[in-house]
Amino acid sequence: KQEVTQIPAALSVPEGENLVLNCSFTDSAIYNLQWFRQDPGKGLTSLLLIQSSQREQTSGRLNASLDKSSGRSTLYIAASQPGDSATYLCAVRPVGTGTASKLTFGTGTRLQVTL
Amino acid sequence: GAVVSQHPSWVICKSGTSVKIECRSLDFQATTMFWYRQFPKQSLMLMATSNEGSKATYEQGVEKDKFLINHASLTLSTLTVTSAHPEDSSFYICSAPSRGTSGVNEQFFGPGTRLTVL
Numbered sequence: 001k002q003e004v005t006q007i008p009a010a011l012s013v014p015e016g017e018n019l020v021l022n023c024s025f026t027d028s029a030i031y032n033l034q035w036f037r038q039d040p041g042k043g044l045t046s047l048l049l050i051q052s053s054q055r056e057q058t059s060g061r062l063n064a065s066l067d068k069s070s071g072r073s074t075l076y077i078a079a080s081q082p083g084d085s086a087t088y089l090c091a092v093r094p095v096g097t098g099t100a101s102k103l104t105f106g107t108g109t110r111l112q113v114t115l
Numbered sequence: 116g117a118v119v120s121q122h123p124s125w126v127i128c129k130s131g132t133s134v135k136i137e138c139r140s141l142d143f144q145a146t147t148m149f150w151y152r153q154f155p156k157q158s159l160m161l162m163a164t165s166n167e168g169s170k171a172t173y174e175q176g177v178e179k180d181k182f183l184i185n186h187a188s189l190t191l192s193t194l195t196v197t198s199a200h201p202e203d204s205s206f207y208i209c210s211a212p213s214r215g216t217s218g219v220n221e222q223f224f225g226p227g228t229r230l231t232v233l
Contacts, residue, residue, distance in 0.1 A: 043226040
């Protein structure tokens, strides 16, 4: 059974700092990995999706990397801003389960960026 | 594109009553939708897979008679929490797969429904 873990569980940084969030998964047989953002009491916003054949994806100040063989992904946030404060979730999609695949979510990292 | 809505966004009900939550894909069709629940400060846990025109598939430990799922059309799935109790209070989120800007099928999530059972 796939297990997804995120470290740290919570993180507080001053505005302007660069930071790295970590995600690890136990079964490397994944189709892709996705990073989401969740604001309190809200749904999920997709940030980046990395296919299993890719090493990284970038969007603005966000960069996500994937090392499938070691079961790890990182989300790098450059020049953090208070508006980045949210919970960040990673999720993996398994291979061989068709187009409508179930995702397994990580435990999440609660980020707070202070002024 | 690929917008998923949920209704209601929040609901408060008395113990013993039933509550229906709707999940709609607004600009695409979805033969499959997923229902998750999320307890405070915890991650999303998949409850069931909703299949259009057939029975839902429930995850282990989820009572199918308590959480009734109906996927009557290609754009609508409903989750009914029957005889709700305070322990059912949670945040319920649905998702549906669609081809995103990446060109790959990915899950798009609704805004969630906060259920509070008194």
